[in-house]
Amino acid sequence: MGAAAALDPRLEAATQLYREEGAGKALPEFEKLAGEFARGSRTHDHAAALHYIGECHWRLGDFADARRFLERALQLERAAAIA
Numbered sequence: 001m002g003a004a005a006a007l008d009p010r011l012e013a014a015t016q017l018y019r020e021e022g023a024g025k026a027l028p029e030f031e032k033l034a035g036e037f038a039r040g041s042r043t044h045d046h047a048a049a050l051h052y053i054g055e056c057h058w059r060l061g062d063f064a065d066a067r068r069f070l071e072r073a074l075q076l077e078r079a080a081a082i083a
Contacts, residue, residue, distance in 0.1 A: 008037070008045045015052065023059035030056060047076035 010033055018026035030052045037046035054069030 007048055011045060011048055023056035027053065027056040043076050043080040047073045
């Protein structure tokens with residue numbers, strides 16, 4: 001597969017919220033987006049949302065959850081690269 005298409009613009013808005021307001025404020029937005037992306041066909045968007053969920057959990061000190069989400073994001077990216 002070639003270079004990934006541009007990510008959904010809502011991810012940029014959520015990452016801006018993350019940068020400006022922190023992990024606690026952004027986590028629900030990333031969770032909402034991940035749910036939406038899970039039902040769609042844009043694997044890279046879903047993987048990115050899961051990655052940010054993991055990053056938020058890491059920043060909040062929830063390391064087990066962080067690892068779980070980061071590993072799932074990596075699995076999706078690897079699967080997309082193979083497809």
